[in-house]
Amino acid sequence: MKHKKILILLAVVISLTVVFATPGSEDDPLVSVSYLETKLNALKSELVTMLQEHQNSQTTPEENSTVASQESTTQVFEALQFAPGSQIVFGASTEFIIRRGTATLIDPDLNNMPDLTSGIDIEKDQVIPLNHHMLCPRRDGRGLTVADDSDPFWIMIKGDYIVIK
Numbered sequence: 001m002k003h004k005k006i007l008i009l010l011a012v013v014i015s016l017t018v019v020f021a022t023p024g025s026e027d028d029p030l031v032s033v034s035y036l037e038t039k040l041n042a043l044k045s046e047l048v049t050m051l052q053e054h055q056n057s058q059t060t061p062e063e064n065s066t067v068a069s070q071e072s073t074t075q076v077f078e079a080l081q082f083a084p085g086s087q088i089v090f091g092a093s094t095e096f097i098i099r100r101g102t103a104t105l106i107d108p109d110l111n112n113m114p115d116l117t118s119g120i121d122i123e124k125d126q127v128i129p130l131n132h133h134m135l136c137p138r139r140d141g142r143g144l145t146v147a148d149d150s151d152p153f154w155i156m157i158k159g160d161y162i163v164i165k
Contacts, residue, residue, distance in 0.1 A: 075158070080154070083144060087106065087163070092139045097133055101146065105116060109139075109142075
């Protein structure tokens with residue numbers, strides 16, 4: 001009889017836990033849209049914070065040869081070459097033109113990237129066309145990934161950018 005009371009009490013406690021668990025919380029392992037949005041927003045905030053911290057601790061190109069990323073700013077279009085697999089994240093109002101090689105769009109928030117030459121938006125993971133004038137409206141993680149088989153890769157950039165190797 002004593003074991004039966006304990007089992008009933010245990011069943012009631014488990015039932016109450018399930019009834020009062022918030023969907024998408026740690027108590028409820030079911031993944032909901034709100035749970036995913038919360039986690040993605042936290043990751044985005046972490047990335048923005050990391051980029052801002054990196055911007056505040058800006059170093060010279062010589063010092064950057066030993067670190068994994070490098071932030072730069074150009075006031076005019078500057079022709080630059082990057083290694084295959086490089087990731088370039090752009091700042092607000094940065095303009096760029098890919099001159100040689102292949103790269104795909106990085107777009108964490110799915111905002112697309114304006115192609116000023118053709119008047120259309122380039123979507124996440126799409127190949128960015130050669131010789132098209134592109135614009136990154138905001139510093140929100142948008143950028144490009146240089147294809148692994150893209151050697152040499154040349155790009156003209158005007159504005160802020162961070163290179164992540």
